[in-house]
Amino acid sequence: MGARRRLKEGPYQGDGSESGGRRGKRGRKGGAPPALELPELTTHRWHARTGELAETGMSTMARRLPSVIVQAAGLAWRASRADTTVTISLNLLAGVFTAFGLLATTGVLTALFSGGPTPERVRDALPALAVVAGAVALRAGLQAGAGWAQARLEPQVERLVELRLYEATTAVHLTALDDSDFLDELKRAQGRGMMSAPRVVQHAIDVLTGAVGMVAAAGTLGVLHPLLLPLLLLTALPEGWASVRSARMRYLTELTLVGVARRKWILSDLMIERRHAAEVRSFTMRSFLLGEYDRFAAYQRGVELDLARRQTIVRVTGDMLKGVAIAAVYAALGLMLWRGAVPLAVAGTAVLAIRAGQTSLVNLVFAVNQCYEEGLYFGDYLAFCAAAESRVPRRALPAASGLEERRPLPDDFARVQVQDVTFTYPGAETPSLRGISLELRKGEVVALVGENGSGKTTLARIMAGLYDPDGGEVLWDGVPLTGVPPEDVWDRVAVIAQEYTHWPMTARQNITMGRGRPEAKAGTGAGEEPAVLAAARAAGADEVVAGLAHGYDTLLDRRFQGGAELSGGQWQRLAVARGFYRDAPLLICDEPTAALDARAEHHLFERIRTHADGRTVLLITHRLASVRYADRIFVLEHGRVTEQGDHGTLMAQDGLYAELYGLQAAAYADDPVA
Numbered sequence: 218m219g220a221r222r223r224l225k226e227g228p229y230q231g232d233g234s235e236s237g238g239r240r241g242k243r244g245r246k247g248g249a250p251p252a253l254e255l256p257e258l259t260t261h262r263w264h265a266r267t268g269e270l271a272e273t274g275m276s277t278m279a280r281r282l283p284s285v286i287v288q289a290a291g292l293a294w295r296a297s298r299a300d301t302t303v304t305i306s307l308n309l310l311a312g313v314f315t316a317f318g319l320l321a322t323t324g325v326l327t328a329l330f331s332g333g334p335t336p337e338r339v340r341d342a343l344p345a346l347a348v349v350a351g352a353v354a355l356r357a358g359l360q361a362g363a364g365w366a367q368a369r370l371e372p373q374v375e376r377l378v379e380l381r382l383y384e385a386t387t388a389v390h391l392t393a394l395d396d397s398d399f400l401d402e403l404k405r406a407q408g409r410g411m412m413s414a415p416r417v418v419q420h421a422i423d424v425l426t427g428a429v430g431m432v433a434a435a436g437t438l439g440v441l442h443p444l445l446l447p448l449l450l451l452t453a454l455p456e457g458w459a460s461v462r463s464a465r466m467r468y469l470t471e472l473t474l475v476g477v478a479r480r481k482w483i484l485s486d487l488m489i490e491r492r493h494a495a496e497v498r499s500f501t502m503r504s505f506l507l508g509e510y511d512r513f514a515a516y517q518r519g520v521e522l523d524l525a526r527r528q529t530i531v532r533v534t535g536d537m538l539k540g541v542a543i544a545a546v547y548a549a550l551g552l553m554l555w556r557g558a559v560p561l562a563v564a565g566t567a568v569l570a571i572r573a574g575q576t577s578l579v580n581l582v583f584a585v586n587q588c589y590e591e592g593l594y595f596g597d598y599l600a601f602c603a604a605a606e607s608r609v610p611r612r613a614l615p616a617a618s619g620l621e622e623r624r625p626l627p628d629d630f631a632r633v634q635v636q637d638v639t640f641t642y643p644g645a646e647t648p649s650l651r652g653i654s655l656e657l658r659k660g661e662v663v664a665l666v667g668e669n670g671s672g673k674t675t676l677a678r679i680m681a682g683l684y685d686p687d688g689g690e691v692l693w694d695g696v697p698l699t700g701v702p703p704e705d706v707w708d709r710v711a712v713i714a715q716e717y718t719h720w721p722m723t724a725r726q727n728i729t730m731g732r733g734r735p736e737a738k739a740g741t742g743a744g745e746e747p748a749v750l751a752a753a754r755a756a757g758a759d760e761v762v763a764g765l766a767h768g769y770d771t772l773l774d775r776r777f778q779g780g781a782e783l784s785g786g787q788w789q790r791l792a793v794a795r796g797f798y799r800d801a802p803l804l805i806c807d808e809p810t811a812a813l814d815a816r817a818e819h820h821l822f823e824r825i826r827t828h829a830d831g832r833t834v835l836l837i838t839h840r841l842a843s844v845r846y847a848d849r850i851f852v853l854e855h856g857r858v859t860e861q862g863d864h865g866t867l868m869a870q871d872g873l874y875a876e877l878y879g880l881q882a883a884a885y886a887d888d889p890v891a
């Protein structure tokens with residue numbers, strides 16, 4: 218409530234953050250907007266660049282700019298050599314014609330300002346006028362061609378950077394996605410970083426275009442009279458300063474509002490998404506959510522109004538300085554004319570050249586600023602891609618050397634051995650697995666049981682080749698999983714995961730995911746691929762599909778027209794069918810029945826008990842009645858195997874298993890208390 222009142226009273230009163238206080242004393246260097254009062258947003262790493270930008274002066278920018286331009290050029294070159302070449306060469310040629318046209322203007326003016334009757338003077342000026350017209354037309358054509366090539370470059374650059382990022386994120390070690398720093402860098406790279414790539418290319422080309430225009434105008438002025446060159450700089454500087462400062466203010470404001478925008482986005486998601494709608498109503502969340510949204514929106518509005526005010530001051534100051542500079546330039550030109558230092562025709566051309574050069578210089582300064590800013594974000598993107606690529610397991614790379622000398626992973630196995638496996642999640646203080654050893658023989662059903670957090674899912678993920686153990690090995694007939702490409706392991710393991718994806722695709726694709734055959738037939742059952750039908754029947758998903766409007770072709774996502782929604786248990790039946798469909802020798806079932814009704818659960822465990830068509834099954838479940846038929850049971854406690862054996866042995870041991878089993882059995886007894 219306190220924070221809310223503060224915001225309502227005036228967004229910038231009382232800055233709670235240290236950086237905001239310091240910046241306030243220094244008078245918000247670089248046009249940075251006031252810092253946020255909301256501690257959860259001020260500390261966010263999204264602001265990492267704010268300070269850097271605020272502190273960066275023009276000289277630092279000029280020093281670092283070449284490397285940004287080289288990166289942009291490299292990116293454009295990789296995206297399309299032809300379009301990059303065309304863009305650069307046409308821009309250079311356009312500059313040549315600009316200078317040519319300006320110089321030809323002197324001829325026109327000389328003819329017009331000479332003595333004699335007017336029709337004669339006009340006639341004399343015609344050849345030079347034709348040259349000017351030709352140069353202007355050619356320059357316009359060249360600029361249009363350059364613009365077209367530049368527009369073609371943009372989507373190609375976007376495609377390149379998107380692909381590079383997603384190639385890395387889908388290949389990195391799964392542990393990277395448990396690392397909060399990595400996730401943070403990923404968000405920055407995927408959002409602002411990726412967006413900056415086409416912009417950095419575009420601004421680098423703008424820098425080139427501005428520089429070429431400048432050189433053309435400056436060259437012309439230099440030819441006309443060397444003193445005219447500084448006059449050009451004098452007129453362009455105030456406007457250049459104003460546009461850079463104003464852009465930087467806007468930029469810093471946007472950056473400071475990123476946290477607010479994210480919060481607003483999360484809140485709007487809560488208020489419009491169907492999946493939250495029921496809880497928003499039943500927990501009477503409406504006024505809370507609207508109030509929170511309004512709080513952030515009010516803050517944003519305040520910051521933006523403040524920006525508009527500060528930008529106007531800068532723009533007016535720039536315009537005033539520009540007026541003074543232009544007056545000084547015309548006074549200087551007048552003086553030179555009066556003294557006879559330049560003829561009238563040359564002074565006329567100089568005015569035109571100064572105007573052209575002024576526009577180019579303003580564009581150039583602006584483009585340099587933009588290029589530098591975008592370059593910072595592009596740097597984030599590049600750094601993330603490099604970091605992500607270094608976290609792709611080396612053995613996953615196509616050219617991984619040394620692997621070919623090792624033994625390949627067998628298609629099937631006689632036994633899988635887990636030897637003294639230890640594992641700690643990144644950033645975790647305690648290990649999740651401590652020296653686990655167990656063995657699975659072909660065709661067995663082996664169960665892992667234990668209380669919440671004992672390490673069952675973690676072990677299953679290591680056996681599925683998703684995590685590499687910190688110590689110890691998982692071996693398939695003596696071949697360590699860490700020595701073969703991970704795809705080879707994933708290909709031979711089917712996982713029915715505890716948390717599975719509701720793939721926003723058809724029912725068929727939800728079953729065949731990753732193994733789907735392109736020729737998979739459409740239809741509602743009769744023409745369906747037998748393996749799909751068998752997997753669906755085994756999981757009870759056939760009943761789910763029978764109730765869908767378009768059978769296996771039904772899209773399972775309500776966000777699309779005609780899309781259907783399933784219940785939790787129906788989704789789980791599809792997830793189980795997906796596991797059964799995948800013809801892999803090892804089937805890992807991690808809590809496969811949590812959402813199933815009693816009949817479906819019984820049916821599924823019956824299937825697993827009969828060894829799921831001869832496969833080896835690793836079963837994780839808290840339903841101990843279903844575990845009693847397993848060939849062997851391993852009990853995990855705090856990441857260690859503390860008991861092992863079949864049901865009878867473990868009951869006789871009277872340890873944790875017997876206790877948990879007894880508790881569940883008692884719940885079904887006629888008189889639980891007895």
Ligand SMILES: Nc1ncnc2c1ncn2[C@@H]1O[C@H](COP(=O)(O)OP(=O)(O)OP(=O)(O)O)[C@@H](O)[C@H]1O
Nearest residue numbers: 395642645649667668669670671672673674675676
């Ligand atoms: N991504 C993760 N990052 C950090 N720690 C994790 C992560 N996933 C699990 N853990 C921790 O590892 C330990 C083992 O978790 P795991 O999911 O393997 O347990 P489990 O036996 O499968 O539990 P449950 O019966 O609740 O499914 C827990 O202490 C958990 O907090």
